[in-house]
Amino acid sequence: MSYVRSKFRHPHLPKNDLGYTVDYYEGSLSTLCAGCGHDSISAAVAQACFELNIEPHKVAKMSGIGCSSKTPAYFLEHSHGFNSVHGRMPSVATGANLANRDLIYLGVSGDGDTASIGMGQFVHVIRRNLNMLYIVMNNGCYGLTKGQDSATADAGSINKSGHINPFESIDLASLAIELGATFVAQSFSGDKDQLVPLIKVAMAHRGFAFLNVVSPCVTFNNNVGSTKSYDYVRNHMEMTSTMDFVPISREITADYAEGSAQLVTMHDGSQICLRKLDHDWDPLNRISAINAVQIARSKGEVLTGLLYMEAASPDLHDYLKTCDAPLNSLTEKELCPGSAMLDEICNGLR
Amino acid sequence: MSELKINDFVIRFANVNGTGSASANALFTKAIFKMGVPATPKNIFPSNIQGLPTWYEVRISEKGYLGRREGIDFIVSVNPQSMARDVKSVRKGGYFLYDSTKPLYPDLIRDDINYIGIPLMQLSNENYTDPRQRQLFKNIIYVGALAALFEIEFEVLESLLAVQFKGKEKLIEPNIKALKLGVDYVRENFEYPLELRVERRDLIGDRIMMDGNSACALGAIYGGATVAAWYPITPSTSVVDAFTKYAQKLRACSEGGKWNVAIVQAEDELAAIGMVIGANWNGARSFTATSGPGLSLMNEFLGLAYFAEIPCVLIDVQRTGPSTGMPTRTQQSDILEAAYAAHGDTKHVLLFPAGPRECFEMTAAAFDLAERLQTPVIVMTDLDLGMNEHITMPLKWDDNRRYDRGKVMSREQLETATARWGRYLDVDGDGIPYRTIPATHPTKGGFVTRGSSRDEYAAYTEDSAAYQRNMERLLKKFETAETLVPEPEITIVEGGSKIGAIYFGTSRYAAEEAAEMLAAEGVKLDTICVKAFPFGKSFRDFVDSHEKIFVIEQNRDAQFKSLMTIELGTDPGKLVSVLNYDGMPITADFIYKEIKSGQ
Ligand SMILES: Cc1ncc(C[n+]2csc(CCOP(=O)(O)OP(=O)(O)O)c2C)c(N)n1
Ligand code: SF4
Ligand SMILES: [Mg+2]
Numbered sequence: 001m002s003y004v005r006s007k008f009r010h011p012h013l014p015k016n017d018l019g020y021t022v023d024y025y026e027g028s029l030s031t032l033c034a035g036c037g038h039d040s041i042s043a044a045v046a047q048a049c050f051e052l053n054i055e056p057h058k059v060a061k062m063s064g065i066g067c068s069s070k071t072p073a074y075f076l077e078h079s080h081g082f083n084s085v086h087g088r089m090p091s092v093a094t095g096a097n098l099a100n101r102d103l104i105y106l107g108v109s110g111d112g113d114t115a116s117i118g119m120g121q122f123v124h125v126i127r128r129n130l131n132m133l134y135i136v137m138n139n140g141c142y143g144l145t146k147g148q149d150s151a152t153a154d155a156g157s158i159n160k161s162g163h164i165n166p167f168e169s170i171d172l173a174s175l176a177i178e179l180g181a182t183f184v185a186q187s188f189s190g191d192k193d194q195l196v197p198l199i200k201v202a203m204a205h206r207g208f209a210f211l212n213v214v215s216p217c218v219t220f221n222n223n224v225g226s227t228k229s230y231d232y233v234r235n236h237m238e239m240t241s242t243m244d245f246v247p248i249s250r251e252i253t254a255d256y257a258e259g260s261a262q263l264v265t266m267h268d269g270s271q272i273c274l275r276k277l278d279h280d281w282d283p284l285n286r287i288s289a290i291n292a293v294q295i296a297r298s299k300g301e302v303l304t305g306l307l308y309m310e311a312a313s314p315d316l317h318d319y320l321k322t323c324d325a326p327l328n329s330l331t332e333k334e335l336c337p338g339s340a341m342l343d344e345i346c347n348g349l350r
Numbered sequence: 351m352s353e354l355k356i357n358d359f360v361i362r363f364a365n366v367n368g369t370g371s372a373s374a375n376a377l378f379t380k381a382i383f384k385m386g387v388p389a390t391p392k393n394i395f396p397s398n399i400q401g402l403p404t405w406y407e408v409r410i411s412e413k414g415y416l417g418r419r420e421g422i423d424f425i426v427s428v429n430p431q432s433m434a435r436d437v438k439s440v441r442k443g444g445y446f447l448y449d450s451t452k453p454l455y456p457d458l459i460r461d462d463i464n465y466i467g468i469p470l471m472q473l474s475n476e477n478y479t480d481p482r483q484r485q486l487f488k489n490i491i492y493v494g495a496l497a498a499l500f501e502i503e504f505e506v507l508e509s510l511l512a513v514q515f516k517g518k519e520k521l522i523e524p525n526i527k528a529l530k531l532g533v534d535y536v537r538e539n540f541e542y543p544l545e546l547r548v549e550r551r552d553l554i555g556d557r558i559m560m561d562g563n564s565a566c567a568l569g570a571i572y573g574g575a576t577v578a579a580w581y582p583i584t585p586s587t588s589v590v591d592a593f594t595k596y597a598q599k600l601r602a603c604s605e606g607g608k609w610n611v612a613i614v615q616a617e618d619e620l621a622a623i624g625m626v627i628g629a630n631w632n633g634a635r636s637f638t639a640t641s642g643p644g645l646s647l648m649n650e651f652l653g654l655a656y657f658a659e660i661p662c663v664l665i666d667v668q669r670t671g672p673s674t675g676m677p678t679r680t681q682q683s684d685i686l687e688a689a690y691a692a693h694g695d696t697k698h699v700l701l702f703p704a705g706p707r708e709c710f711e712m713t714a715a716a717f718d719l720a721e722r723l724q725t726p727v728i729v730m731t732d733l734d735l736g737m738n739e740h741i742t743m744p745l746k747w748d749d750n751r752r753y754d755r756g757k758v759m760s761r762e763q764l765e766t767a768t769a770r771w772g773r774y775l776d777v778d779g780d781g782i783p784y785r786t787i788p789a790t791h792p793t794k795g796g797f798v799t800r801g802s803s804r805d806e807y808a809a810y811t812e813d814s815a816a817y818q819r820n821m822e823r824l825l826k827k828f829e830t831a832e833t834l835v836p837e838p839e840i841t842i843v844e845g846g847s848k849i850g851a852i853y854f855g856t857s858r859y860a861a862e863e864a865a866e867m868l869a870a871e872g873v874k875l876d877t878i879c880v881k882a883f884p885f886g887k888s889f890r891d892f893v894d895s896h897e898k899i900f901v902i903e904q905n906r907d908a909q910f911k912s913l914m915t916i917e918l919g920t921d922p923g924k925l926v927s928v929l930n931y932d933g934m935p936i937t938a939d940f941i942y943k944e945i946k947s948g949q
Contacts, residue, residue, distance in 0.1 A: 028809075057792045060632070073798050073810065080788035081798035082631060084624070085654050091579075091621040095628025095636060096788075098577045098612040103632075103789055121624070124617040320612045323603035327576040327612060328633035328787065332753055334610055335574040337600045339747040345568065346744040349558035 017053040025050045027074040037189030037215030037230075038068050038137045042075045044192055045106070045135075048199035049076060052247070059104045060096055064089040064118060067144045068110035068137035068215070087118025090125035093132055094316070100326040101317050104203060105132035112142040115151040115170045122172075126179040126208055131315040133202045133209045136172055137189070139217035140228035147220030158225030173307055174293050176210040177286055182310040183209035184289070186303060188233050189216065194304060200245040201306070206267040207313045214302060227300075238296055239277050240305035246271040267312045274306065283308055352443055352545055357387045357412035359423040359546045361496075364436045365489075366429045368400030374489035375406040376739075377514075378496060381506045383559055383741070386551040388414045390859075392738050392935055397584070397677045403432040414553060416705075416741060417860030420939045423546055426492055428470065433458055445544070447492065466540060468495050473531050478524070487528040494532020501543040503550065504533065558706075558744050562735035563639075565706035566665050567592035568745065569713025570637055571600055574753050575663070577636035578613045579625035581644060584677050585733040586667035589639035619644035623651040623664070630661045631799060633758075633787035635717045637663035642671040642684050645691065652726055653692025654801045656824070659774070659783070661720035661727075661756070665713065668732040670933045679933030680733035682855055683905035688728045689883055689913055695821060699727045699831050700883040704858035706742040708881075709735065712836065721756035723831050724785060732904070734856045734935040757784045764794040773797050773808040774820060781827030828884055835882035838889050841865075847874040849949060850896035851928075854880040854910065856935060857902045863938035868945060875900075875945070880910075885917060893920055900945050902928040904936050 013021040025046035030039050049056065059079040061072035065086035072081040084092045093107050114122050114136050125134070140153040149157075152172060153165045176184045183205040187195045195213065202209035214233050216222045222229045227236075248269040264272045264284070274283065281292040289308035296303035323330075363378075365371035375391070382389040390409045396402035409419050424445040427436040433448070434457070440446055442462045448454060450467025459465075470488045478484045497507060507529055515521045536542050566589050570578070580590045594613055601610045616622040622638045629636035640648065645666050655662050668684045670676035688700055699719060701712040712729055720727040757778075759771060764786070771794070774783050783806075786795035797808040803817040804810050811817075853861040858879055865875050878892045893899065893914070901911045908927040914920045928944040930936040 055792060057789050057796060060788050061798070062628075078793055078796045080786075080796050081800075082628070083798055083800040083802070084627075085650055085801060088620060088624045088651065091616065091624025092628035092631070094614070094621075095577060095579065095625035095630070095634075096632040097628075098614070098625070099629040099632035099634030099636070100789065120617055121621055124621065128614075316614075317612075320614070321608050322612050323608045323610050324605060325603075327610070327629075330574075330576060330610055332574065334603070335576065335601075336572055336747070339749050341600065342568075342572070342745050342747045346558050349560050350554075350556075 016050050018055065020050065022047060022050040024078075025056060025076055027072075027077040030071070030074040032067055032070070033219045035218040036067065037139060037217070038071050039074065040189040040192065041135065041137055041195065041213055041215055042071045044195040044199055046075045047192070047196050048203065051196065052200050052203060054104065054203070058102070059106055061106050061108065062089050062093040062096065063108040064110070064113035065144070066110035066113045066142070067217075069108060069113055071108055071137070087113050087116070088121055089113070090118065090121035090130070090134070094125060094128065094130055097130055097132060097316070098322070099328040101131070101322065102326050105130070106203070107132055107134045109134065109136050110143070111136060111138040111140060111150040111152040111172070115172060123179055126176055126181045126210070128316045128319070129180070129182055129207045129313060131206055131208070131317070133199070133205075133211065135211045135213060137215040138172070138212055138228070139215050139221055140226065141217055141221040143217045143220060147217070154227040157227040158223065160220050160223050171293070171297060173210070173212045174290055176212075177290050177293070177308045181210045181308070182207035182313045184308045185210070185306045186212045186214075188214045188237055188302070188304055190230060190234065191237070191304070194239070194242065197243050197245055198306065201243065201272050204245060204247070204266055204268070204270050205309065207310070207315050233302060236301050238301040238303050240281065240292065240303055240307065241274050241276045241283070243275065243306060244273045246273060264309065264311055284310070354545045354547065355423070356547050356549050357410055357551065360407065360409050360419055360421060361424040361426070362422045362436075362439070363406040363426045364429045364432050365404050365406065366431070367396055367398050367402050367404040369489070370486040371404070371406070371428075371489045373514075374493050377490075377507065377510055378493050379408050379739070380510055380559070381497070381502050382408070382410055382548055383554060384506045384510065385503060385548060386554050387412065387548055388416065388553055388741055390416045390418075390740065392418060392734065394934070395678050403429050410548065412551065412553070415859065415863045415938065417863055418935045418937045420937050426496070428488070428492065437463075445546070447495065449488070466495075466499070468492065468532070468535050473535065474528075477527065477531060483524065487524065490525055490528035491532040494529035495536045496532070497529065498533040498536035498542050499540070499544050500546060500548045502548050504529070554741065556744050557741050559739050559741055560706040561588070561737060561739050562703065562706045562709040562731050563588040563667065563737060564592040565709035565742075565745065566639070566713045566729065566731065566736070567596055569710040570663075571596045572710070572747055573714035573717040574635045575637050575717065576611050576634045577625065577629035578611070578638065579616045579622040579629075579636070580638050581616050581619045581622050581640070583641045583644050585669055585737045586639040586641045586644070586665065588737065589665055589667065619647040620651065623648040623662070626662045626664070627651060627655050627660050630720070635663075635721070637665065637717075639665040639667065641667050641669045642687075643674070645684055645687060649692045652698065653694055653696050655726045656692065656696045656698065657694070657801055658799050659724040659785070660799070661724050663713070663716045663720050663727050663729070665729045665731065667736040668730065676933045678733070680856070680935055681904050681931060681933065682730070682732055682857070683909065683931070684730065685903070685905065685909035685913060688730060697828055697884070699723065699725060699835060701727065701729045701836065702854040702881055703729065703731055703735065704855055704879060705735070706740050707745060710745045715836070718754040719831075719834060722754050722782070722834060723827060724756060724782060725827070725831075730855060732856055757782055759784050759786045759790065759795055761791050764791040770807070771795065772806040774804065774823070775806040776823050776826070780830040781823050781825070782830060832884045832886040835884070835886070837886065838881055838892070839879040840888060840892060841877045843869070843874045843876055845874075847876045848897040849874065849900070850876045850878065850892060850898070851900040851902060851945065852878050852880060852910070853902040857904060860936045860938045860941055861902050864941035864945065867938060867942045873946065873949060883913065885914070890918060893918060896924075898924055898926060898949070900926050900928050900948065902936070902941055904930050906931040
């Protein structure tokens with residue numbers, strides 16, 4: 001059985017520059033539990049793509065396995081998606097990106113999918129600075145296999161069955177910054193106002209953009225004592241900043257004269273207007289960013305917002321010096337050296 | 351002196367790994383090849399970079415036999431570590447060439463073989479000062495000595511050195527000097543030539559000498575591969591090394607300094623095959639090369655590619671397993687693993703090249719087949735084929751040939767289609783559906799590819815009937831594959847025989863030679879050289895029309911025989927296995943003996 005979302009919408013929904021309303025960016029009806037954080041993130045992705053005037057077919061949605069990895073079916077129904085195997089989305093995304101550098105690659109993963117079985121691929125896709133947005137819908141547990149602790153569950157956190165996790169958690173954002181990710185941000189599925197602009201900036205970023213979103217699992221890890229519950233996160237969120245994304249085609253019209261605003265220019269000339277919320281932290285400095293995250297962690301807080309970015313950096317295509325045309329557009333003409341060349345090669349083997 | 355053996359002997363070189371012997375030994379083989387005489391070298395090397403014993407064996411065969419032959423007529427033994435073993439390996443009446451700078455231990459003396467002592471180290475030290483040169487030229491000196499002993503034409507060696515050191519002409523003169531030192535020492539101290547001799551012939555024609563891994567790499571270039579992802583493992587590493595080298599020559603794009611290819615050294619084989627699947631999903635031809643342990647790691651992904659119907663090409667250069675086994679020795683022992691790689695009901699298309707030319711053709715064809723069938727295609731070569739040079743027909747390419755990209759919906763087709771497009775709908779009745787490449791059309795053709803069950807329109811479903819329909823279509827597709835893969839080569843003896851022999855890949859040369867040996871004794875044998883799995887009608891007919899069939903393969907468990915009984919239900923009682931699994935390429939003598947006693 002497949003779930004189809006009702007197409008009835010208010011007739012006066014606003015349209016974006018392409019003439020589409022936001023429902024054009026939705027997908028089939030979610031089969032996740034009611035209230036699952038992942039659904040809010042799907043909605044934020046649709047909203048961000050709508051606001052960015054993205055043509056959906058230019059987006060490739062990549063995922064691994066898990067409740068989180070199912071979500072690509074629930075947004076951008078006109079895009080191609082690839083729900084691959086557990087923990088291996090980064091490699092599939094890498095191959096896809098190498099085949100066609102012109103698309104936008106949006107990877108969705110879970111904390112199990114990334115921090116356990118997929119840790120190796122996660123680490124290496126960062127090293128390659130693959131041009132993609134990698135979202136982890138982080139609920140501290142394995143939702144799809146019924147609630148086991150994941151490697152991002154905080155030490156001391158209690159899951160629904162009352163088990164206290166004894167192990168130190170893996171902090172994906174710190175790890176990503178340390179490994180050289182060129183855009184790292186953190187957010188909460190319940191904070192759409194922060195999430196949508198972050199997704200927009202992350203999608204516009206050229207290079208590897210990592211977005212760790214705490215996304216409560218209402219069924220297995222939303223209880224008292226869990227550090228990934230709605231209540232806990234709401235009470236312990238500490239924002240670094242708020243931001244607006246200003247595409248290259250727009251002029252900055254708002255008044256950012258307060259002094260706390262910082263303009264960061266991206267690879268294509270677009271800008272981010274960042275308003276820091278009283279933090280002694282420089283988002284363009286890796287060490288400062290790691291410090292900020294670690295200090296917050298030591299206080300039991302979840303630092304959200306942009307943590308670190310490097311506005312211009314070579315991506316995997318730059319490293320490999322691949323041609324400007326997408327590799328999947330090349331034909332015999334460019335690829336096959338022909339019989340005369342083969343005869344010449346054979347002559348050298350006599 | 352015994353009977354003359356012109357162009358018909360086996361020589362083995364026993365060297366220390368990492369001492370530069372490889373190029374000297376290759377020079378020897380190439381000279382014979384250049385004299386128009388078939389010569390087949392085999393590397394027998396350790397899993398080591400420097401220091402352990404390594405052997406290089408060359409069979410010279412006027413009759414053109416390209417397989418290995420048992421019995422060593424001549425050994426060049428310059429490795430003290432292996433001398434005791436080397437002395438024993440020479441056949442009665444054969445020759446043992448050694449470095450006589452130091453005397454031989456008395457226990458290395460056999461009275462039924464001939465000794466040729468040449469003070470290689472002393473000659474080298476007297477004539478060269480640089481320590482590295484002293485080491486290298488010791489090897490060239492013995493090549494010179496062999497030239498005198500076997501009457502290899504000196505001009506041929508000279509011209510080969512001229513080609514080898516083109517651009518580094520300074521090096522030619524000292525090399526020629528080393529060759530002459532060897533020649534002169536033989537002329538002054540021994541009776542020459544020996545009864546083992548090389549005589550110029552015209553038996554090579556326009557054939558070339560090439561290793562299978564380079565041929566696969568070139569096949570990938572000609573086949574239009576644009577993304578290669580891999581993880582280093584012997585003996586497949588040189589596939590990607592060669593692909594990189596050819597790409598640097600043949601894949602520069604018009605924008606300066608950029609390439610029409612992406613080659614990624616992945617973090618492991620899981621990532622390598624993941625990248626290959628991602629690239630093929632997105633419409634680029636992509637491949638990986640690996641060996642047994644890597645193939646094991648790729649299993650889960652191969653299941654996904656089979657079920658989600660994503661083309662991909664994998665070159666499996668088989669080595670001796672299981673586990674790390676003998677990583678630098680050959681075997682055909684991944685047959686069953688490759689045929690059924692992954693969990694669940696899966697079957698994969700396999701191709702079995704028997705020589706470099708087929709490595710080239712089958713790799714190029716694998717991309718067409720993979721896209722036509724939307725499934726993984728595994729090219730099953732082995733270390734013997736991949737890492738040794740073989741005499742092979744020249745590689746050919748038809749400039750009118752077009753890549754078969756299979757059933758891919760274009761933007762226009764999506765736009766104008768009247769019937770609803772279904773990703774997994776069997777429109778043509780051959781089990782092969784139509785696929786779309788991401789970003790083809792703004793509103794049509796988009797869907798989520800997944801390894802979970804889905805209906806004909808790619809919508810997720812857990813409906814049993816839909817799942818089963820899909821699995822049956824996949825089976826139908828596999829039947830279609832039978833008609834698309836390369837046909838076997840069948841040889842029926844005059845009048846036909848009730849006895850048949852089946853072989854594939856590198857067993858071919860030895861099997862054909864064995865069949866000739868048997869024929870000379872009146873044992874008639876029909877043969878079939880299998881080129882692919884799934885087996886087609888001609889293979890089934892061959893099996894059905896013979897009462898007893900020898901199945902020749904290079905593994906312990908008779909994997910190919912198992913595959914036959916699983917897939918065709920062949921009565922195992924009529925199948926007799928001929929199994930070689932010592933890590934060395936199979937020989938004609940072995941096959942001959944097994945069939946002779948088992949017929
Ligand atoms: C190789 C493999 N091992 C195990 C599984 C079973 N499995 C499916 S989802 C999952 C965990 C998913 O956790 P997470 O990535 O955090 O996603 P969530 O469901 O929490 O969103 C596991 C272990 C699998 N699909 N594949
Ligand atoms: S089990 Fe948890 S993660 Fe999965 S859908 Fe339900 S709430 Fe979401
Ligand atoms: Mg999870």
